[in-house]
Amino acid sequence: MEQLLQQVMAGLATGAIYATMALAVVMVYQAIDHLNFAQGELATFSTFLAWQMIEWGWSYWAAFAMTVAISFVIGIAIDRVLFRPVRNAPILSQLVAFIALFSILNSSDGEIWNFTIKTFPTPFGTKPLFGSGLISTHQAGMVAVTLVMLALLYLFFRGSRLGLAMRAAAANPEAARLVGIRVGWMIALGWGLSTAIGAVAGMLIAPIVFLDPNMMLGVLLYGFAGAVLGGLSSPGGAVFGGFAVGIIENLAGTFIPFVGQELKLTVALIVIVAVLMVRPAGIFGQVAVSRV
Amino acid sequence: MTMQEHEAVALDTAAVPSEAAIARPLGLWLDRRRLLIGAAVIAGLMAPLVVANFTIFQLTMVMIYGLAILGLNLLTGFNGQFSLGHSAFYGIGAYTAAILMSGSAELSYYWTLPCAGAVCFVVGILLGLPALRLQGLYLALATFALAVALPQLLKSHVLEGLTGGVQGIVIDKPDPPLGLPINADQWLYYFTLAVLLVMFAAAAGLVRSRTGRAIMAIRDHPIAASAMGINTARYKTLTFGVSALYTGVAGALGAIVVQFVAPDSFSFLLSVNFLVGLIVGGIGSIPGSLFGGVFVLFVPNIAEKVSTGLSGAVYGIILLLLIFLMPSGAAGFVRRTAAWLARLRHTSTRGGA
Amino acid sequence: MMLEVRGLCAFYGQSQALYGLDFTLAEGGIVTLLGANGAGKTTTLRALCGMVRMTGEIHFEGKPITGRATEDIVRLGIAHVPEARGTFVRMTVEENLRLGAMTRRDHSAIAADIDEVYSVFPRLRERRKQQAGTLSGGEQQMLAVGRGLMLRPRMMLLDEPSFGLAPLIVAELFGILRRLNRERKVAMLIVEQNAALALDLADEAYLLETGRIVMAGPAPEIAKDEAVRRSYLGY
Numbered sequence: 001m002e003q004l005l006q007q008v009m010a011g012l013a014t015g016a017i018y019a020t021m022a023l024a025v026v027m028v029y030q031a032i033d034h035l036n037f038a039q040g041e042l043a044t045f046s047t048f049l050a051w052q053m054i055e056w057g058w059s060y061w062a063a064f065a066m067t068v069a070i071s072f073v074i075g076i077a078i079d080r081v082l083f084r085p086v087r088n089a090p091i092l093s094q095l096v097a098f099i100a101l102f103s104i105l106n107s108s109d110g111e112i113w114n115f116t117i118k119t120f121p122t123p124f125g126t127k128p129l130f131g132s133g134l135i136s137t138h139q140a141g142m143v144a145v146t147l148v149m150l151a152l153l154y155l156f157f158r159g160s161r162l163g164l165a166m167r168a169a170a171a172n173p174e175a176a177r178l179v180g181i182r183v184g185w186m187i188a189l190g191w192g193l194s195t196a197i198g199a200v201a202g203m204l205i206a207p208i209v210f211l212d213p214n215m216m217l218g219v220l221l222y223g224f225a226g227a228v229l230g231g232l233s234s235p236g237g238a239v240f241g242g243f244a245v246g247i248i249e250n251l252a253g254t255f256i257p258f259v260g261q262e263l264k265l266t267v268a269l270i271v272i273v274a275v276l277m278v279r280p281a282g283i284f285g286q287v288a289v290s291r292v
Numbered sequence: 293m294t295m296q297e298h299e300a301v302a303l304d305t306a307a308v309p310s311e312a313a314i315a316r317p318l319g320l321w322l323d324r325r326r327l328l329i330g331a332a333v334i335a336g337l338m339a340p341l342v343v344a345n346f347t348i349f350q351l352t353m354v355m356i357y358g359l360a361i362l363g364l365n366l367l368t369g370f371n372g373q374f375s376l377g378h379s380a381f382y383g384i385g386a387y388t389a390a391i392l393m394s395g396s397a398e399l400s401y402y403w404t405l406p407c408a409g410a411v412c413f414v415v416g417i418l419l420g421l422p423a424l425r426l427q428g429l430y431l432a433l434a435t436f437a438l439a440v441a442l443p444q445l446l447k448s449h450v451l452e453g454l455t456g457g458v459q460g461i462v463i464d465k466p467d468p469p470l471g472l473p474i475n476a477d478q479w480l481y482y483f484t485l486a487v488l489l490v491m492f493a494a495a496a497g498l499v500r501s502r503t504g505r506a507i508m509a510i511r512d513h514p515i516a517a518s519a520m521g522i523n524t525a526r527y528k529t530l531t532f533g534v535s536a537l538y539t540g541v542a543g544a545l546g547a548i549v550v551q552f553v554a555p556d557s558f559s560f561l562l563s564v565n566f567l568v569g570l571i572v573g574g575i576g577s578i579p580g581s582l583f584g585g586v587f588v589l590f591v592p593n594i595a596e597k598v599s600t601g602l603s604g605a606v607y608g609i610i611l612l613l614l615i616f617l618m619p620s621g622a623a624g625f626v627r628r629t630a631a632w633l634a635r636l637r638h639t640s641t642r643g644g645a
Numbered sequence: 646m647m648l649e650v651r652g653l654c655a656f657y658g659q660s661q662a663l664y665g666l667d668f669t670l671a672e673g674g675i676v677t678l679l680g681a682n683g684a685g686k687t688t689t690l691r692a693l694c695g696m697v698r699m700t701g702e703i704h705f706e707g708k709p710i711t712g713r714a715t716e717d718i719v720r721l722g723i724a725h726v727p728e729a730r731g732t733f734v735r736m737t738v739e740e741n742l743r744l745g746a747m748t749r750r751d752h753s754a755i756a757a758d759i760d761e762v763y764s765v766f767p768r769l770r771e772r773r774k775q776q777a778g779t780l781s782g783g784e785q786q787m788l789a790v791g792r793g794l795m796l797r798p799r800m801m802l803l804d805e806p807s808f809g810l811a812p813l814i815v816a817e818l819f820g821i822l823r824r825l826n827r828e829r830k831v832a833m834l835i836v837e838q839n840a841a842l843a844l845d846l847a848d849e850a851y852l853l854e855t856g857r858i859v860m861a862g863p864a865p866e867i868a869k870d871e872a873v874r875r876s877y878l879g880y
Contacts, residue, residue, distance in 0.1 A: 035429065082612070089619040092368070092571045099568060100611035107604025161747070168733055168744050175731030177715040178694070178724075179792065180748035221440070228433050266444050269437030276430050277422060286735065 007250045013139035015246020017208070020146045020201035021216075021223025022230065022242035023153070024194045029232050030170045031190020034091070035224060037098040039198050040216030041105035042078075046071040046199030047206050047215070048113050051120055060123050064203060068196050075195025079188040109213035120206035142204045149197060150239050157235075166190060221265065222249070229272045231285025240284065245272070329579075336485055340478040348477045349549070350589060355488045356545045358585030361569045362495055362578065363538030368567075369575040370499060371531040372511030374428060376563045377419075377435030380442040381412050381536040383558030385543025387446065388412075390461040390553040391454060401466045401548050405487065405541050412540025413533045420532025424525050439560040446555035460554030463547060480549050487545065491538060496578055498534075507531055508576075539566075572614055574623025583622045646704075647672045647800055647832045648693075653701035655685070655692040655856075662688045663856045665701070670800070670849075673830040675822075677843035677864065679877060680853035686836040687728050689853070690802045693834075694718050694725050705800070720748050724793035728804040732785050734778030738769055741777050741788055745795030755795070762791040765821055783814035790818070794825070800832040807839045815839070819846055840877040844868040852877075 024043070028036040036042075046067050053063035082101065086094050124141030157163035168176040169186035176183050201223075202216065209215055222245055230241025245268050252267040275283065340348045364378045388411050389404035399407070419438070426434055446455045455461070468479035498504050506527050509517040518524045547553050565588050573584030595607040618625040648670040655663040663685050670676045678686045692699040695715045703711050710718050719725065724745075733741050742762055746755045763770035766787045772780060777788060786806060793801055806822070807815040819842055825831055837843035843864075844850055850867040852860035860867060867873055 086615060086619070089615065090575065092567070092575055093615045093619050093621075096568060096571050096611055096615050099564060100608040100615075103604040103608030103611070107602050107606075107608070111601045111605070161743075164736075164740060164744060165747055167736070168747075171733050171735060172731060174696070175727070175733060176744075177696075178719055178727060178731055179744050179796070180716050180719040181744075182714075182716050221436075224433065228430065232429070263441075263444050263448060266437070266441040269433075269440060273422075273426075273434045273437055276434065277425050280425060280427070280430060 003254070004251075007254050008247055011247030011250035012143065012243055013136075013246070014250065015226075015243035016139065016142040016146050017201070017205045017219055017242075018222040018226045018245050019239040019242025020142070020149070020197070020204060021219055022226035022238040023146070023150060023235055024197040024201055025223050025227040026232055026235050026238040027153075027197055028190055028194035029227070030235075031166070031187045031194070033170070034094060034098075035227075036191075036194065037095070037220075038101040038105060039194065039223070040220030041102050041109070042071070042075070042195050043198035043202035044109055044211075044213060044216045045105050046074075046195070047120065047202035047211055048109055050199075050203055051118060051206075051211055052113075054121065060121055064123075067199050067203065071199035072192040072196040075192040076188045078195075079191035083191075084184065084188075106213055113213070115212055118211040120203070120211045122207040126207075138207055145200065145204060146239060149200065150235060153193075153235055162189075218265070222246075222268070225269060225272050228282055229275055231282030233281070233286050234284040237282060237284030241282065333489070337482075340474075340481045345475070345477045348481050352477075352481045352484050352549050353546070354585045354589050355484050355582070356542050356549065356585070357566075357569060357588050358582035359488055359491060359545070360539045360542035361566055361573060361584040361588070362492065362581035363535045363540075363542065364566050364570050365573075365575065365578070365581050366495065366498075366507075366538060367531055367535035369570060369577070370504070370511060371507045371528065371535075372514075373423065373528065373532070374432040375435040375535070376432050376560070376567065377438035378535075378539050378566050379558050379560060379562035380435075380438045381416065381539040382543035382546065382562060382566075383442050383446070383553075383555075384415060385409070385412050385540030386547035386553045386558065387455060387461075387543075388540070389544035389547040390463055393463050393548075394461050395454075402483075404544050404548070408544035409537045409541045412543075413537040415540075416533035416536025417529055419536070420529035423532060424528060436560065436563075439563045443555040443559050446558070455555070458555060460552060460557075463551045463553075465551050466548065484545055484549070487541070491541065492578060492582075495538070499578065503527070568611065572611075572618075572621055574621030574625075577621065577623030580621055580623030587622075646670070647674070647706060648834070649702075649704040650693070651702040653689070653692055653699060653703065655688050655697050655699045657688075657697065661856065662697075663692065663699075666853075666856075666858055668851050668858065668861065670832055670834055673826065673832055674849065675826055675833045675835065675847045676849045676851065677847035678834070678836045678851050678853055679838075679840050679843060679867075679873075681838070681877075683855070684853040685856040686853055687804055688856075690725060690727075690804050690834070690836055693802060694723070719796070722796070722799040723802065724796045724798035724800070725802040726789045726793045726804060726806065728808070730785050730789040732777045732780075732788060734776065736777055737774050738777055738780070738788060739773045741792055742769075742795050745792035748796065758795055758797070762794055765794075765825070766791055783810045783818075786810060786814075786818065787821075790821070794831075798831060800834065803833060803835045805836055805838060807837060807842060815842065822846065840873070841868075844878075 021039070021043070024039055025035060028034075028039065049070060050063045050067040053066060054060065058066070078101070082097060083094070086097050122138045122141070124138045127137050157167055165176070165181045166186045166189060168179070169181050169183045170190070173183045176186070205219060206215065209219070223242065226242030226245040227238040228241070229244060230237030230239065232238070248271050249264050249268040252271075253264040256267070279285070339351060343351075360378065360382050363381065364375060367373050367375050385408035388408040389401070392399040392404045392407055393401060419435075423431055423434065445451060447458050449457075465476050466480070467476055468474055472479065474482075499508075506517070506522045509520075509522060510524050510527055514524060569584030569588040570581070571584075572587045573582070574580030591610055592603070592607055595610065596603040598606045620628070646669050650666060650668050653663055653666040654661060666689060668676065668678075678689060680686050688697060691697045693703060695710075695713055695718050699711070701711070702709065705718075705721060705723065710721065733744065736744070739759065742759050743755070746758065749755060763773070768784055769788060769791060772784065777785065780788060790803070790806070803822075806818060810818070822833065822835075823846055826833055835843055835847065844867060845864075847864040850862065850864045851858050852867065852873065860870070860873065868878070
């Protein structure tokens with residue numbers, strides 16, 4: 001029983017990483033109706049920027065704030081420069097754009113900062129939380145930050161005019177244009193937000209998995225899985241999905257005999273596919289009814 | 293309408309991918325096409341006699357990747373079902389060939405192709421059934437799960453006896469039959485070429501047939517297609533099977549030519565490569581798949597020559613240039629250039645008359 | 646003249662849908678575009694809002710608006726109530742109305758305007774917190790018109806407002822449109838298949854057939870025309 005609880009908590013802790021990533025994934029999905037496959041690499045790049053600032057002597061929170069701001073701008077820039085021209089191309093061509101971006105960022109990270117693993121500081125400390133062996137203060141901090149971000153986003157989207165405009169632009173771009181919303185800029189904003197959230201995710205994750213150009217590969221996959229499980233139309237669902245994936249992965253790895261470390265990801269993905277069979281839009285997702 | 297006006301109208305509509313994939317009898321256009329294909333085949337036959345062994349190996353791999361990409365094309369390009377999992381079919385085909393050739397069965401290499409094809413066909417059908425419930429993105433995720441799962445399964449203790457675990461399986465290179473005056477590499481090239489021609493011709497035939505049209509109708513307007521009485525489920529599952537078969541046969545060929553299979557060669561990245569090859573070559577274009585094979589084999593090498601450290605970045609930039617300049621892939625580019633050239637010729641003759 | 650259109654041609658890809666339309670809409674007037682399915686009525690409205698590829702001249706309040714993005718045209722005071730109503734189905738009725746006012750800066754007046762829309766369409770007030778997608782067809786149409794009104798438009802483009810609605814509801818709706826036109830001086834360009842209704846409401850009418858205007862004139866005269874009566878009015 002003790003072990004079960006421990007694994008669940010450990011799953012929650014890793015799940016926090018996936019949840020943050022899932023949130024960023026859903027954010028950009030809401031804006032552009034696609035998954036951003038380069039999200040992980042953007043997050044890694046942002047984390048490297050933060051690392052560099054800290055190396056240059058900046059304080060943690062100054063670097064953190066600056067990185068989030070720069071990432072926001074980078075996200076907008078990438079959308080306007082790279083993805084706006086291919087918005088009307090077939091969906092698979094847009095996929096190539098993502099793959100290209102992924103390649104460029106991954107390679108550049110390696111070239112600028114090399115592949116040796118770097119440590120990244122945490123503002124939360126790494127002691128066990130409340131002295132128990134279940135979860136460290138950093139991991140608790142991660143969960144807290146994720147939940148705070150979720151709350152802020154909820155307030156933004158439900159309560160503000162701009163949030164409403166963004167939701168409208170994503171839901172029905174043509175109708176949104178007919179009420180005067182500049183849909184193109186709403187999409188760019190979605191990108192900016194998503195890249196900024198990704199940066200936060202990267203900076204939270206780096207202290208645990210250590211910083212190197214391939215840091216986000218696995219995490220992004222889990223992030224997608226969590227987002228899809230929870231429902232791509234629901235930020236809250238995505239966060240839930242991220243946590244769920246973390247727990248499922250851990251429990252499967254510990255308690256199912258032949259799975260072990262090797263097949264953890266496979267099992268997690270199989271579970272997700274199974275859920276999708278039953279609820280194709282994800283657990284909290286809303287099925288889009290399309291009129292013929 | 294005059295003959296020229298007919299041509300002009302037909303060339304206009306030739307810009308639409310799903311129709312241009314079926315070669316329309318357009319007089320001048322078709323003859324040129326046949327000529328080009330004939331020239332290509334002749335060049336293909338002569339090539340291994342004039343180039344070095346390693347280049348022969350590369351050309352063989354180009355054909356193999358082209359075949360694998362054609363498999364993906366059948367599913368994604370012609371039937372509209374996304375797959376990020378074709379590295380798994382390629383891997384299953386490869387391992388089938390390797391296991392049959394090295395294990396107690398010790399099958400001759402040419403028998404492994406139909407076996408690999410059959411195995412992958414069955415796997416494809418089995419996957420196609422649940423895939424019916426998933427659309428677009430979610431299907432991509434499910435196939436992605438497959439792609440990630442395969443190397444892990446191949447490495448796991450459970451299957452180690454069969455698959456050789458992390459170390460994989462080594463295969464002997466087959467000899468050319470009955471003392472033909474060519475070396476093993478050249479023989480494998482011709483063997484692959486023969487398989488390629490047969491399978492490409494079969495694919496072209498499939499696409500032109502009623503089945504092919506049904507498959508494409510499902511891609512373009514699934515609801516209308518089923519309203520017209522097309523059994524969507526059956527065709528979609530069938531396409532999954534055939535697509536897997538093609539890529540599986542490519543995998544088997546790949547195993548024979550490379551003489552080695554190991555779990556990490558069949559990772560998710562291979563699926564991405566296939567997808568890139570498909571898009572660059574041209575979705576819904578059968579010859580485009582071969583161009584995709586060329587791209588997948590050579591461009592990463594070129595990128596590395598430009599800059600070893602930033603090879604990924606160079607690769608990415610090349611990809612971006614390609615989609616900006618050729619949004620419909622190489623095949624679309626060729627089609628559009630041909631149409632533009634024909635229009636030029638058309639207007640100049642008209643002006644003269 | 647609120648709206649002047651000259652030589653309007655529209656294209657879907659390579660095929661042409663409109664072949665040089667000329668029409669005008671006076672300030673505070675109501676014009677109707679009639680025609681069968683596929684005549685090009687919806688295309689005309691879409692062309693006015695920059696939603697399809699077009700050539701020709703369009704002047705709104707004396708200024709040319711061709712080549713502008715849809716969202717910029719809307720900001721000039723043109724509300725377009727589209728064919729499919731363009732309801733934001735997952736959002737509440739109230740959010741839909743607030744979206745109509747998205748381009749306005751006078752925040753304090755917006756709440757008052759929402760109230761006015763509710764007084765014009767009482768049914769919407771009852772359903773203000775409901776998801777718009779759960780409303781009936783007639784209610785969604787009213788919501789679409791209400792949303793258009795939130796813009797405080799000087800001109801409204803309505804695409805088949807009677808489509809799929811029960812006759813009683815349609816009569817109600819058209820009565821409301823007449824009131825709005827009289828009281829708020831909103832010019833209206835109404836595209837309709839239901840010729841009788843439209844001719845009753847409008848000042849001027851244009852008849853479209855396969856992308857060309859084949860008849861134009863004051864609505865009462867068009868209504869009396871023999872050919873129109875046979876083909877479009879059914880008697």
